[in-house]
Amino acid sequence: MRVGVLGGGQLARMLALEGVPLGHSFTILEPGTDPPAAALGSVVAAAYDDPDGLRRVAEASDVVTYEFENVPARSAAYLASRLPALPPPVALEVAQDRLAEKTMFRELGIATPEFHPIDGPGDIEPAIAATGLPAVIKTRTLGYDGKGQAVVRTTEEAAAAAERLGAEPVANGSGRYGAVYGLIAEAFVHFERELSVLAVAGRDGSRAFYPLTENHHREGILRTSYAPAPRLNGALQAAGERLAGLVLDRLGYVGVLAIELFEAEGRLLANEIAPRVHNSGHWTLDGASTSQFENHIRAVTGMPLAPPRVAGPSAMVNLIGEVPDVNALAAIPGAHIHLYHKTPRPGRKLGHVNVTGDCEEAVMETVERVWALLPGAGELTRATAW
Numbered sequence: 001m002r003v004g005v006l007g008g009g010q011l012a013r014m015l016a017l018e019g020v021p022l023g024h025s026f027t028i029l030e031p032g033t034d035p036p037a038a039a040l041g042s043v044v045a046a047a048y049d050d051p052d053g054l055r056r057v058a059e060a061s062d063v064v065t066y067e068f069e070n071v072p073a074r075s076a077a078y079l080a081s082r083l084p085a086l087p088p089p090v091a092l093e094v095a096q097d098r099l100a101e102k103t104m105f106r107e108l109g110i111a112t113p114e115f116h117p118i119d120g121p122g123d124i125e126p127a128i129a130a131t132g133l134p135a136v137i138k139t140r141t142l143g144y145d146g147k148g149q150a151v152v153r154t155t156e157e158a159a160a161a162a163e164r165l166g167a168e169p170v171a172n173g174s175g176r177y178g179a180v181y182g183l184i185a186e187a188f189v190h191f192e193r194e195l196s197v198l199a200v201a202g203r204d205g206s207r208a209f210y211p212l213t214e215n216h217h218r219e220g221i222l223r224t225s226y227a228p229a230p231r232l233n234g235a236l237q238a239a240g241e242r243l244a245g246l247v248l249d250r251l252g253y254v255g256v257l258a259i260e261l262f263e264a265e266g267r268l269l270a271n272e273i274a275p276r277v278h279n280s281g282h283w284t285l286d287g288a289s290t291s292q293f294e295n296h297i298r299a300v301t302g303m304p305l306a307p308p309r310v311a312g313p314s315a316m317v318n319l320i321g322e323v324p325d326v327n328a329l330a331a332i333p334g335a336h337i338h339l340y341h342k343t344p345r346p347g348r349k350l351g352h353v354n355v356t357g358d359c360e361e362a363v364m365e366t367v368e369r370v371w372a373l374l375p376g377a378g379e380l381t382r383a384t385a386w
């Protein structure tokens with residue numbers, strides 16, 4: 001099948017790397033030059049809202065999908081009027097707006113941090129009354145990797161953060177800008193750990209789930225994931241699958257969906273959804289019988305899903321800002337290198353290393369050998385119980 005992808009970054013690259021062997025071909029819409037996915041398909045070089053670019057992708061594709069959620073609503077609507085656009089545009093709309101997302105969780109009965117919108121200075125007091133302190137103030141749209149948010153400890157700090165965040169345009173992951181005025185206040189959650197659940201829904205309604213993953217962030221950026229999450233038991237997995245299933249139902253979803261979660265006092269609180277393949281699922285390339293990328297492509301092209309089998313523990317270490325000596329990485333048994341063909345820049349995700357092994361301790365030892373080659377390795381943290 002001919003698959004169109006909006007965005008040509010590493011997620012599109014890995015979708016195509018897994019989709020080409022299934023017999024599919026790829027057309028990528030990407031405004032930047034020499035994107036990571038360029039080697040794997042034909043590129044339409046145009047902005048995501050360029051009518052001619054969108055028309056060319058629609059003509060070259062049988063189905064279109066996305067590697068990021070901030071696709072302009074009009075572009076998604078245009079594509080959906082011409083061909084199957086999956087996941088459905090409503091999933092993008094919800095994921096683009098933290099207020100819509102948290103409202104959806106609440107309506108579905110899924111636990112989420114207390115929240116309240118802030119649309120002007122008059123909303124600060126009621127918002128803090130709802131969330132308590134400390135709180136996190138976030139832009140409703142276009143925040144990513146910890147950008148566009150602030151932790152506040154007093155009402156005065158909340159007012160100052162709201163004034164700053166409410167007035168500033170925030171760049172999104174694709175380098176575009178939008179004026180952002182709507183904010184949301186959330187209760188600051190003293191979580192034990194961050195987890196994510198990765199679900200996939202087929203066009204025929206079939207479903208599959210990956211084991212919950214434990215995620216460690218620094219400066220708002222994912223650094224290391226561990227899967228299956230240490231101490232994962234049947235009840236926790238079932239709770240994650242249940243809440244993901246409710247979201248799949250609500251959105252009439254097709255494709256891979258990730259939901260970021262906080263585990264606090266034995267409960268799962270939903271933080272946000274990503275209507276796409278997700279960084280916390282990159283371990284599936286080496287740690288599961290079928291990767292998130294292959295299952296996403298299977299789903300959107302109408303192929304049968306491949307329920308993933310996970311034989312042992314694995315981890316994923318992001319390579320951020322610079323790539324260490326590749327031969328030194330390659331010399332580590334059990335380390336699987338995935339580079340994205342990107343120009344190094346501080347804070348930029350340039351690749352990742354998946355680590356597999358026979359037992360958790362062996363995986364952790366290998367992760368530490370990978371960390372030792374990275375800048376700032378001393379600040380990386382072990383899985384909570386390995």
Ligand code: AMP
Nearest residue numbers: 113136145146186187188189217220272
């Ligand atoms: P987000 O952009 O919502 O994914 O937030 C980025 C990171 O900030 C999360 O992965 C958490 O580490 C942290 N964070 C976000 N929201 C909260 C919250 N309500 N309470 C505590 N930490 C949070």
